Amino acid sequence: MTDNRRDSSFTFTIDGVEIKAYAGQTIMEAADAAGVYIPRLCDHQGLRHQGSCRVCTVKAGGRSVSACTQPAAPGQGVENETPHLTKMRRDLVEMLFHEGNHLCPICEASGNCELQAMAYRLDMTDATKFPYLEPCRPLDASHPDIALDTNRCISCGRCIRASQDVDGKGVFGYVGRGIHRRVAVNGDKLADTNAEVTDHAISREVCPVGCIIRKRVGFVTPIGEREFDKGLIGHEIEERRT
Amino acid sequence: MTEPAPPELPRARIATASLAGCFGCHMAILDIDERLIELMNLVDVDRSPLTDKKRFTQRCDIGIIEGGCCNEENVHVLHDFRRNCDVLIALGQCAIMGGLPAMRNAIMHSDAPLRECLVEAYISGPYIRNTTHNIPNDPALPLLLDEVYPCSQVVEIDYQIPGCAPSGDIIFDTLGALLSGRFRGFERDMIRFD
Secondary structure: OOHHHHHOEEEEEEOOEEEEEEOOOEHHHHHHHHOOOOOOOOOOOOOOOOOOOOOOEEEEOOEEEEOOOOEOOOOOEEEOOOHHHHHHHHHHHHHHHHHOOOOHHHOOOOOOOHHHHHHHHOOOOOOOOOOOOOOOOOEEOOOOOEEEEHHHOOOOOHHHHHHHHHOOOOOEEEEOOHHHOEEEEOOOOHHHOOOOOOOHHHOOOOOOOOOEEEOOOOOOOOOOOOHHHOOOOOHHHHOOOO | OOOOOOOOOOOEEEEEEEOEOOOHHHHHHHOOOOHHHHHHOOEEEOOEOOOOEOOOOOOEEEEEEEOEEEEHHHHHHHHHHHHHEEEEEEEOHHHHHOOHHHHHHHHOOOOOHHHHHHHHHHHHOOOOOOOOOOOOOOOOOOOEEEEEEOHHHOOOOOEEEOOOOOOHHHHHHHHHHHHOOOOOOOOHHHOOOO
16 A cells, blocks of 8 residues: 555545545445445455446445445445345345245355355345246356356356456356346357366355356365354454454 | 242144145254253144144144145145134245245246156156156146245245254244244344255
């Protein structure tokens, strides 16, 4: 951090708590540093911000904005954990569940899945009011070390950004528009691409759900002893709070 | 001066049923372990596989449903529970969202999905040994539905206890809180979908 940036620090508030920020920081970056967790799915540490899942929506100056892309502004009042925003986030997560085929009991990502963990955090336990779309989506097990179960893809695009920006490969990309927008591989099937199991895009932390599967390691950690069995999603950020 | 003893609560009546489930959620009820004795001091069990009663003997306070609806008998039982229970609880992921049986929903996108499913299950599947080459069609068998439905898409569900299977703790805590009128939602760290 340069002295120049330190000079340009200012404060704003999230739910009444004063947060320090630097010019150019997004609301979420400043909140993370201060130990205030804002729920997110398409944003991931080390990848450029996209602002597409809208789970991080906050109210800033009375307007709904995605906290991962909106720059923090001096003196601004930001609402994060209000009943209204929590309900909206829960509905968003529920719709993501219903848009694909998310059967937690049969998914090897269960317990490590950020979508599922977000449902836990947002208390997604009431009887649903949304229909299940139950789409028919392909399974691509052509690659010797990697499988893709696109039934579980939530189109967050984290693998796209990781492959392009970190691996310098471009294995994944978006195709289609609107509700038909999907993550596709750069070829007829994954085996035709230059994807490797050592790519950052294939690593466990990049795919938030169980779509990108590394073969032969699925149940190395048993159900019940996984990441979000040990604590709510976001607890490591909240523990930074002083 | 000692505190006056709390007024004794009238015993509640509960009923349970397993629809399109694996009976794992009923096993999970047994995971309450020795606290079952505590629970049994508060409730009488009416219609349930635990008592082997096949019909309601009287109106119940709480009905507990395991499993979703995959055939017409499931729908019939679920309607019967809704009619006879004040509070209806969907227990476990199958009752909440269809669960494993609902895997057939996503693969059924042809013109005759049910037939395709049955043909693969009984005739054309690579690991089938069915010497009669027939799809079971005894009139006593309940007809399959076109899809597997979560309970909340068939009747109104009051509470859903998540898990596959739910832990004995979440079942015990939820029932205890409901019986004493203190239920205010689940502890976040007890919510599991697996």
